[in-house]
Amino acid sequence: MTKTISLTGMRSFVAVCETGGVRAAADQIGRTPSAVSMTLKQLEDDIGAPLFESERKGALSPVGRIVLDEARAMIAHYDRACLAMTSYAADRQGRCDVASVPSVAVTLLPRAIAQLRAEGSRFDIHVRDSDSSAIVDAVENGMVEVGLCVLATRRPQLSFEPLFHEPLDFVCPADHPLAKSKHPLKWSQLDGESFIRNGAAAALGLAETEALAADSKLTATNVSSNLAMVEAGLDGAIFGFGVEVGLHLLRIITSGVFDRYPSLQIAVGHMGEALPFWLFRLDYMHRATVRSKRYPCIQPLKKTIFDYMRENVYITTSGMAWEPAIKFSQEVLGVERVLYAMDYPYQYEADEVRTHDNLAISDADKKKLMQTNAERAFKL
DSSP states (O other), rough: OOOOOOOOHHHHHHHHHHSSHHHHHHHHHHHOHHHHHHHHHHHHHHHHHHHHSSSSSBBOOOOHHHHHEEEEHHHHHHHHHHHHHHHHHTTTTOOEEEEOOOOHTTTTHHHHHHHHTTTTOOOOOOOOOOOOOHHHHHTTSSSSSEESSSSSOOOOOOOOOOOOOOEEEEEEEESGGGOOSSSOOGGGTTTOOOEEEEEHHTTTTTTTHHHHHHSEEEEEEEHHHHHHHHHOSSSTTHHHHHHHHHHEEHHHHHHHHHOOOOOOOOOHHHHHHHHHHHHHHHHOOOHHHHHHEEEEEEEOOSSOOHHHHHEEEEETHHHHHHHHHHHHHHHOOOOEEEEOOOOOTTTOOOOHHHHHHHEEEEEEEHIIIIIIIHHHTOOO
16 A cells, blocks of 8 residues: 655655754744654655664765655645646636746747737746756656757657757857858867867767767856857866866765765865855855755755865865965965966976975975875875
């Protein structure tokens, strides 16, 4: 016999996951902490497995991670169904949640919605923008009813209808040699070029675009960002590479990798790709994002981003032989976390060594910077 799982239990469980604790969850949903704890215990009994790794509710069990995804989808579906029923009873025609890639959301979607309104449609429309892969997952999980995106591989549980076909264009600065071509380009002409990767590369399902994207050091998730980077010439080492690596490291931190593997150590060049200078705001906005529940993937962490940077990340001075930045990073992360490096062969300057030699720091700290930190980090 199938057990009945309480919707109240699911809401309590999701609230605990999103707020980081029973007491905060109780405040959010208007219940007492003891009532929330009892509801969670009953939910675990109904499911037949623990949802958390420990009584502190700090980390989800493998079953808990699956239940969280299903609970969010079930609650979203239930809330939409309730709204549809009450809207219909109030002489409206319900609600439609739409997810769209930004390029469609700002060009085609406004006209389509305006036409619906002109035809007298009265249902509520809620639009969110995202990349194609996230949109497909949102439709598949029941988070939205309609998705406007690229679908490379058909999924049997989804109904897909092509709206239009577009040519595959090559975008580059106006002074690029390939911009002067009067004929369609061949794939071989693109070998060795620096590309900005986005979700469309994988969504197209073409081996050629996937190969070009695999060598990319910069990712921009929407067309507007791609065009801006190309136009500004900022897609390479001047800015784009650093932004991409810094964002990737931040994704590793906020996804909970260091909570699952607390002894993991990562070394990042270029003075930590600017993350040490952003730590105050990163921690502040991460807490705000967790509270807002705007992004389901942003969950509470066991520590602050600041703590992970001090305990799990080494940064090097490669390409950043600048005394104020070096001393700031040593002060913020600790002298044991900053290592000397040169960005060879791309930024090979002998004066950078002299800059490090002349740093206004103690001899002991200078030895850590130039020698012993690396010996410890890499077990040399």
